[in-house]
Amino acid sequence: MGRYLAMKFCVQLSCDYPQKDYGAERVYGDMLDQAQLCDSLGYDAVSITEHHLVNCLMMPAPLTFAVKIAAMTQQLKILTSVVVLPLHDMRVYAGEVVVADTLCEGRLYLGVGRGAFAYEMGRMGVAMEETRKKFDESLDVLQALLSEEEVSWDGEYYQFDPLTIMPRPVRPGGPPMMMAVMNPPGIHACTKRGFHIQTTPLSGNHQLLVDQVEAFTSAKEEMDGKGDHLTMTLSRVGHVARSEAERQRKVEQAHRYYGRFDNIFTGPGTVDQGMIREIPCETPIDELEKSLLVGSPQKIIDQLGVYADLGIDRMILNMNFGLAAEDTLDSIQQFAEEVMPHFAAAPEGLAA
Secondary structure: OOOOOOOEEEEEOOOEOOOHHHOHHHHHHHHHHHHHHHHHHOOOEEEEOOEOOOOEOOEOOHHHHHHHHHHHOOOOEEEEEEEEHHHOOHHHHHHHHHHHHHHOOOOEEEEEEOOOOHHHHHHOOOOHHHHHHHHHHHHHHHHHHHHOOOEEEEOOOOEEEEEOOOOOOOOOOOOOEEEEOOOHHHHHHHHHOOOEEEEOOHHHOHHHHHHHHHHHHHHHHOOOOOOOOOOEEEEEEEEEOOOHHHHHHHHHHHHHHHHHHHHHHOOOOOEEOOEEOOOOOOOOHHHHHOOOEEEOHHHHHHHHHHHHHHOOOEEEEEOOOOOOHHHHHHHHHHHHHHOHHHHOOOOOOOOO
16 A cells, blocks of 8 residues: 555534524534544544534534534544634633633644634624734733733723633643634744644645645744644545546535635625525636545545645545535545545554
Protein backbone atom coordinates (compact mmCIF):
# COMPACT_ATOMS: atom_id res chain seq x y z
CA MET A 1 0.00 0.00 0.00
CA GLY A 2 1.37 3.40 -0.95
CA ARG A 3 1.84 5.70 2.04
CA TYR A 4 1.55 9.47 2.09
CA LEU A 5 2.50 11.87 4.83
CA ALA A 6 0.27 11.34 7.86
CA MET A 7 -2.99 13.27 7.96
CA LYS A 8 -5.99 13.11 10.28
CA PHE A 9 -9.65 13.18 9.30
CA CYS A 10 -12.77 14.84 10.66
CA VAL A 11 -16.39 14.64 9.52
CA GLN A 12 -18.42 17.84 9.59
CA LEU A 13 -21.80 17.08 11.10
CA SER A 14 -23.46 20.09 9.53
CA CYS A 15 -27.04 19.21 8.85
CA ASP A 16 -28.93 19.89 5.67
CA TYR A 17 -32.60 20.18 6.65
CA PRO A 18 -34.45 19.62 3.37
CA GLN A 19 -38.02 19.80 4.67
CA LYS A 20 -39.45 20.92 7.98
CA ASP A 21 -41.41 17.70 8.35
CA TYR A 22 -38.14 15.75 8.51
CA GLY A 23 -38.02 16.91 12.13
CA ALA A 24 -35.24 18.12 14.39
CA GLU A 25 -35.15 14.76 16.17
CA ARG A 26 -34.28 13.01 12.90
CA VAL A 27 -31.79 15.68 11.78
CA TYR A 28 -29.82 15.58 15.00
CA GLY A 29 -30.28 11.83 15.35
CA ASP A 30 -28.60 11.44 11.94
CA MET A 31 -25.69 13.57 13.12
CA LEU A 32 -25.25 11.54 16.30
CA ASP A 33 -25.31 8.32 14.28
CA GLN A 34 -22.49 9.74 12.16
CA ALA A 35 -20.50 10.76 15.24
CA GLN A 36 -20.77 7.32 16.79
CA LEU A 37 -19.74 5.65 13.54
CA CYS A 38 -16.74 8.00 13.21
CA ASP A 39 -15.76 7.17 16.79
CA SER A 40 -15.81 3.43 16.09
CA LEU A 41 -13.84 3.77 12.83
CA GLY A 42 -10.92 5.79 14.14
CA TYR A 43 -11.64 9.28 12.80
CA ASP A 44 -9.76 11.98 14.68
CA ALA A 45 -12.69 14.35 15.13
CA VAL A 46 -16.14 15.56 14.21
CA SER A 47 -17.00 19.22 13.74
CA ILE A 48 -20.19 21.20 14.23
CA THR A 49 -21.18 24.58 12.86
CA GLU A 50 -23.12 27.46 14.36
CA HIS A 51 -25.92 28.88 12.24
CA HIS A 52 -29.32 30.31 13.14
CA LEU A 53 -32.63 30.99 11.37
CA VAL A 54 -31.87 28.93 8.24
CA ASN A 55 -32.04 25.26 7.20
CA CYS A 56 -28.51 25.04 5.75
CA LEU A 57 -25.73 24.19 8.25
CA MET A 58 -28.42 24.51 10.92
CA MET A 59 -27.02 24.35 14.45
CA PRO A 60 -28.11 27.06 16.89
CA ALA A 61 -26.57 25.40 19.99
CA PRO A 62 -23.11 23.97 19.15
CA LEU A 63 -21.78 23.73 22.71
CA THR A 64 -24.90 21.85 23.84
CA PHE A 65 -24.51 19.46 20.94
CA ALA A 66 -20.79 19.03 21.65
CA VAL A 67 -21.61 17.82 25.16
CA LYS A 68 -24.15 15.34 23.76
CA ILE A 69 -21.58 13.99 21.28
CA ALA A 70 -19.00 13.61 24.05
CA ALA A 71 -21.47 11.60 26.13
CA MET A 72 -22.06 9.18 23.23
CA THR A 73 -18.46 8.73 22.04
CA GLN A 74 -15.16 7.66 23.53
CA GLN A 75 -12.21 9.25 21.75
CA LEU A 76 -13.35 11.79 19.13
CA LYS A 77 -12.18 15.35 19.35
CA ILE A 78 -15.13 17.74 18.95
CA LEU A 79 -14.45 20.89 16.93
CA THR A 80 -16.78 23.86 16.74
CA SER A 81 -16.42 24.93 13.14
CA VAL A 82 -17.12 27.68 13.91
CA VAL A 83 -18.89 29.49 16.73
CA VAL A 84 -19.84 33.05 15.77
CA LEU A 85 -18.47 35.22 18.55
CA PRO A 86 -20.22 38.50 17.59
CA LEU A 87 -23.59 36.85 18.31
CA HIS A 88 -22.72 36.20 21.97
CA ASP A 89 -22.05 38.17 25.12
CA MET A 90 -18.59 36.97 26.17
CA ARG A 91 -19.39 37.34 29.86
CA VAL A 92 -22.06 34.67 29.47
CA TYR A 93 -20.34 32.68 26.74
CA ALA A 94 -17.06 32.23 28.63
CA GLY A 95 -18.89 30.37 31.40
CA GLU A 96 -20.70 28.22 28.84
CA VAL A 97 -17.36 27.31 27.25
CA VAL A 98 -15.95 26.28 30.63
CA VAL A 99 -18.94 24.03 31.34
CA ALA A 100 -18.83 22.46 27.86
CA ASP A 101 -15.08 21.85 28.04
CA THR A 102 -15.47 20.23 31.45
CA LEU A 103 -18.29 17.93 30.31
CA CYS A 104 -16.44 17.07 27.07
CA GLU A 105 -13.55 15.88 29.27
CA GLY A 106 -10.83 17.66 27.36
CA ARG A 107 -11.97 16.76 23.83
CA LEU A 108 -13.40 20.17 22.86
CA TYR A 109 -11.59 22.42 20.38
CA LEU A 110 -13.15 25.87 20.13
CA GLY A 111 -13.15 27.06 16.52
CA VAL A 112 -14.21 30.69 16.29
CA GLY A 113 -15.18 33.08 13.50
CA ARG A 114 -16.96 36.36 12.82
CA GLY A 115 -19.97 35.14 10.83
CA ALA A 116 -20.54 34.75 7.11
CA PHE A 117 -24.25 35.07 6.33
CA ALA A 118 -25.51 38.66 6.13
CA TYR A 119 -29.13 37.48 6.44
CA GLU A 120 -28.39 35.69 9.70
CA MET A 121 -26.16 38.36 11.20
CA GLY A 122 -28.50 41.22 10.30
CA ARG A 123 -31.55 39.58 11.83
CA MET A 124 -29.56 38.81 14.96
CA GLY A 125 -28.71 42.50 15.23
CA VAL A 126 -25.10 42.53 14.03
CA ALA A 127 -24.44 44.24 10.69
CA MET A 128 -21.85 42.47 8.51
CA GLU A 129 -19.73 45.60 8.31
CA GLU A 130 -19.42 45.50 12.11
CA THR A 131 -18.51 41.82 12.44
CA ARG A 132 -14.73 42.18 12.10
CA LYS A 133 -14.35 44.82 14.79
CA LYS A 134 -16.80 43.12 17.12
CA PHE A 135 -15.17 39.73 16.58
CA ASP A 136 -11.70 41.09 17.37
CA GLU A 137 -12.84 42.66 20.62
CA SER A 138 -14.99 39.67 21.55
CA LEU A 139 -12.02 37.32 21.08
CA ASP A 140 -9.81 39.49 23.28
CA VAL A 141 -12.49 39.59 25.98
CA LEU A 142 -13.07 35.84 25.81
CA GLN A 143 -9.38 35.03 26.10
CA ALA A 144 -8.99 37.41 29.03
CA LEU A 145 -11.99 35.93 30.87
CA LEU A 146 -10.71 32.38 30.36
CA SER A 147 -7.17 33.24 31.45
CA GLU A 148 -7.47 35.83 34.21
CA GLU A 149 -9.53 36.75 37.24
CA GLU A 150 -11.09 40.12 38.03
CA VAL A 151 -11.16 41.21 34.41
CA SER A 152 -12.50 44.70 33.62
CA TRP A 153 -13.04 46.17 30.17
CA ASP A 154 -13.50 49.54 28.54
CA GLY A 155 -13.84 49.01 24.79
CA GLU A 156 -16.16 49.83 21.93
CA TYR A 157 -18.50 46.88 22.45
CA TYR A 158 -17.77 45.86 26.04
CA GLN A 159 -17.60 48.00 29.14
CA PHE A 160 -17.72 46.31 32.52
CA ASP A 161 -16.29 46.42 36.03
CA PRO A 162 -13.97 43.70 37.35
CA LEU A 163 -15.48 40.21 37.28
CA THR A 164 -14.34 36.60 37.44
CA ILE A 165 -15.92 33.85 35.35
CA MET A 166 -16.98 30.89 37.48
CA PRO A 167 -16.21 28.06 37.49
CA ARG A 168 -12.61 28.51 36.45
CA PRO A 169 -11.46 26.59 33.36
CA VAL A 170 -10.23 23.03 33.84
CA ARG A 171 -7.53 23.75 31.28
CA PRO A 172 -5.63 27.03 31.81
CA GLY A 173 -6.95 29.51 29.30
CA GLY A 174 -9.81 27.20 28.31
CA PRO A 175 -9.93 24.73 25.41
CA PRO A 176 -7.54 25.03 22.44
CA MET A 177 -8.78 27.62 19.97
CA MET A 178 -8.95 27.28 16.19
CA MET A 179 -9.25 30.32 13.97
CA ALA A 180 -11.25 30.28 10.73
CA VAL A 181 -9.22 32.43 8.32
CA MET A 182 -8.53 32.38 4.59
CA ASN A 183 -6.11 35.15 3.68
CA PRO A 184 -2.41 34.22 4.10
CA PRO A 185 -1.43 37.33 6.13
CA GLY A 186 -4.29 36.57 8.53
CA ILE A 187 -3.16 32.94 8.82
CA HIS A 188 0.38 34.08 9.63
CA ALA A 189 -0.81 36.53 12.29
CA CYS A 190 -3.24 34.08 13.92
CA THR A 191 -0.64 31.32 14.03
CA LYS A 192 1.83 33.65 15.74
CA ARG A 193 -0.86 34.31 18.36
CA GLY A 194 -1.02 30.58 19.12
CA PHE A 195 -4.20 29.58 17.29
CA HIS A 196 -4.78 26.41 15.35
CA ILE A 197 -5.90 27.27 11.80
CA GLN A 198 -8.90 26.16 9.76
CA THR A 199 -9.11 27.28 6.16
CA THR A 200 -10.34 26.46 2.67
CA PRO A 201 -9.20 27.69 -0.75
CA LEU A 202 -12.42 28.49 -2.59
CA SER A 203 -13.07 27.13 -6.09
CA GLY A 204 -10.08 24.82 -6.07
CA ASN A 205 -7.52 27.67 -6.09
CA HIS A 206 -4.32 25.66 -5.61
CA GLN A 207 -1.96 28.64 -5.51
CA LEU A 208 -4.02 30.19 -2.72
CA LEU A 209 -3.72 26.93 -0.78
CA VAL A 210 0.06 26.90 -1.28
CA ASP A 211 0.22 30.48 0.00
CA GLN A 212 -1.97 29.61 2.99
CA VAL A 213 0.25 26.68 3.98
CA GLU A 214 3.41 28.73 3.53
CA ALA A 215 1.99 31.46 5.78
CA PHE A 216 1.20 28.89 8.48
CA THR A 217 4.55 27.14 8.19
CA SER A 218 6.62 30.31 8.23
CA ALA A 219 4.78 31.56 11.31
CA LYS A 220 5.51 28.32 13.17
CA GLU A 221 9.17 28.53 12.20
CA GLU A 222 9.34 32.03 13.68
CA MET A 223 7.99 30.78 17.03
CA ASP A 224 11.16 28.89 18.06
CA GLY A 225 9.33 25.66 18.87
CA LYS A 226 6.46 27.26 20.77
CA GLY A 227 4.09 26.60 17.85
CA ASP A 228 5.08 23.01 17.13
CA HIS A 229 1.75 21.74 18.49
CA LEU A 230 -0.34 23.97 16.20
CA THR A 231 -2.26 22.35 13.35
CA MET A 232 -3.68 23.42 10.02
CA THR A 233 -7.05 22.01 9.01
CA LEU A 234 -8.55 22.14 5.52
CA SER A 235 -12.29 21.86 4.85
CA ARG A 236 -13.71 20.17 1.75
CA VAL A 237 -16.99 18.62 0.54
CA GLY A 238 -16.34 14.91 0.12
CA HIS A 239 -18.12 11.62 -0.61
CA VAL A 240 -17.04 8.18 -1.82
CA ALA A 241 -18.70 7.01 -5.05
CA ARG A 242 -18.55 3.44 -6.35
CA SER A 243 -19.55 4.12 -9.94
CA GLU A 244 -19.54 6.94 -12.45
CA ALA A 245 -23.33 7.20 -12.20
CA GLU A 246 -23.11 7.49 -8.40
CA ARG A 247 -20.35 10.08 -8.67
CA GLN A 248 -22.40 12.16 -11.10
CA ARG A 249 -25.46 11.97 -8.86
CA LYS A 250 -23.49 13.19 -5.86
CA VAL A 251 -21.76 15.99 -7.79
CA GLU A 252 -25.14 17.20 -9.05
CA GLN A 253 -26.50 17.19 -5.50
CA ALA A 254 -23.47 19.17 -4.30
CA HIS A 255 -24.07 21.68 -7.09
CA ARG A 256 -27.66 22.15 -5.91
CA TYR A 257 -26.47 22.50 -2.31
CA TYR A 258 -24.09 25.25 -3.35
CA GLY A 259 -26.98 27.02 -5.06
CA ARG A 260 -28.56 27.44 -1.64
CA PHE A 261 -25.20 28.20 -0.03
CA ASP A 262 -24.45 30.91 -2.63
CA ASN A 263 -27.85 32.47 -1.96
CA ILE A 264 -27.14 32.92 1.75
CA PHE A 265 -23.36 33.51 1.53
CA THR A 266 -22.76 35.85 -1.39
CA GLY A 267 -26.24 36.17 -2.94
CA PRO A 268 -29.47 37.96 -2.10
CA GLY A 269 -30.17 35.98 1.09
CA THR A 270 -33.68 34.98 0.09
CA VAL A 271 -35.19 32.86 2.86
CA ASP A 272 -38.79 31.65 2.98
CA GLN A 273 -39.91 30.89 6.55
CA GLY A 274 -36.50 29.54 7.49
CA MET A 275 -35.90 27.69 4.21
CA ILE A 276 -33.15 29.05 1.95
CA ARG A 277 -34.46 29.40 -1.58
CA GLU A 278 -32.48 27.41 -4.11
CA ILE A 279 -30.95 29.54 -6.86
CA PRO A 280 -28.59 28.54 -9.67
CA CYS A 281 -25.09 27.89 -8.33
CA GLU A 282 -22.69 30.67 -9.32
CA THR A 283 -19.95 28.16 -10.16
CA PRO A 284 -20.41 25.95 -13.26
CA ILE A 285 -20.70 22.30 -12.29
CA ASP A 286 -17.51 21.28 -14.10
CA GLU A 287 -15.59 23.99 -12.26
CA LEU A 288 -17.13 23.15 -8.88
CA GLU A 289 -16.27 19.49 -9.38
CA LYS A 290 -12.56 20.31 -9.28
CA SER A 291 -12.83 21.41 -5.64
CA LEU A 292 -14.91 18.41 -4.49
CA LEU A 293 -13.54 15.19 -3.03
CA VAL A 294 -16.22 13.08 -4.71
CA GLY A 295 -15.24 9.92 -6.55
CA SER A 296 -13.71 6.50 -6.19
CA PRO A 297 -11.47 5.75 -3.20
CA GLN A 298 -8.38 5.90 -5.43
CA LYS A 299 -9.36 9.26 -6.92
CA ILE A 300 -9.87 10.69 -3.44
CA ILE A 301 -6.54 9.23 -2.27
CA ASP A 302 -4.78 10.93 -5.18
CA GLN A 303 -6.45 14.27 -4.40
CA LEU A 304 -5.69 14.04 -0.68
CA GLY A 305 -2.08 13.13 -1.38
CA VAL A 306 -1.52 16.64 -2.72
CA TYR A 307 -2.82 18.13 0.54
CA ALA A 308 -0.77 15.74 2.68
CA ASP A 309 2.40 16.56 0.77
CA LEU A 310 1.78 20.27 1.32
CA GLY A 311 1.65 19.67 5.08
CA ILE A 312 -2.07 19.81 5.90
CA ASP A 313 -2.56 18.18 9.30
CA ARG A 314 -6.30 17.46 9.22
CA MET A 315 -9.09 17.33 6.65
CA ILE A 316 -12.66 18.24 7.55
CA LEU A 317 -14.98 16.36 5.21
CA ASN A 318 -18.43 17.83 4.68
CA MET A 319 -20.48 14.78 3.71
CA ASN A 320 -23.85 16.36 4.47
CA PHE A 321 -25.15 18.22 1.44
CA GLY A 322 -28.61 16.84 0.82
CA LEU A 323 -27.97 13.12 0.35
CA ALA A 324 -29.87 10.43 2.24
CA ALA A 325 -28.61 9.57 5.72
CA GLU A 326 -27.77 6.04 4.58
CA ASP A 327 -25.59 7.43 1.77
CA THR A 328 -23.55 9.43 4.23
CA LEU A 329 -23.09 6.57 6.71
CA ASP A 330 -21.92 4.33 3.86
CA SER A 331 -19.44 6.97 2.70
CA ILE A 332 -18.06 7.45 6.22
CA GLN A 333 -17.48 3.69 6.43
CA GLN A 334 -15.92 3.35 2.98
CA PHE A 335 -13.66 6.35 3.50
CA ALA A 336 -12.36 4.94 6.79
CA GLU A 337 -11.73 1.49 5.36
CA GLU A 338 -10.27 2.38 1.96
CA VAL A 339 -8.84 5.90 2.16
CA MET A 340 -7.69 6.65 5.71
CA PRO A 341 -5.14 3.81 5.95
CA HIS A 342 -3.06 5.49 3.23
CA PHE A 343 -2.57 8.51 5.51
CA ALA A 344 -1.99 6.75 8.81
CA ALA A 345 1.15 7.56 10.74
CA ALA A 346 3.88 4.97 10.19
CA PRO A 347 4.29 2.54 13.09
CA GLU A 348 7.20 3.27 15.43
CA GLY A 349 10.40 1.91 14.00
CA LEU A 350 9.16 2.20 10.42
CA ALA A 351 9.18 5.96 10.07
CA ALA A 352 11.55 7.25 7.43
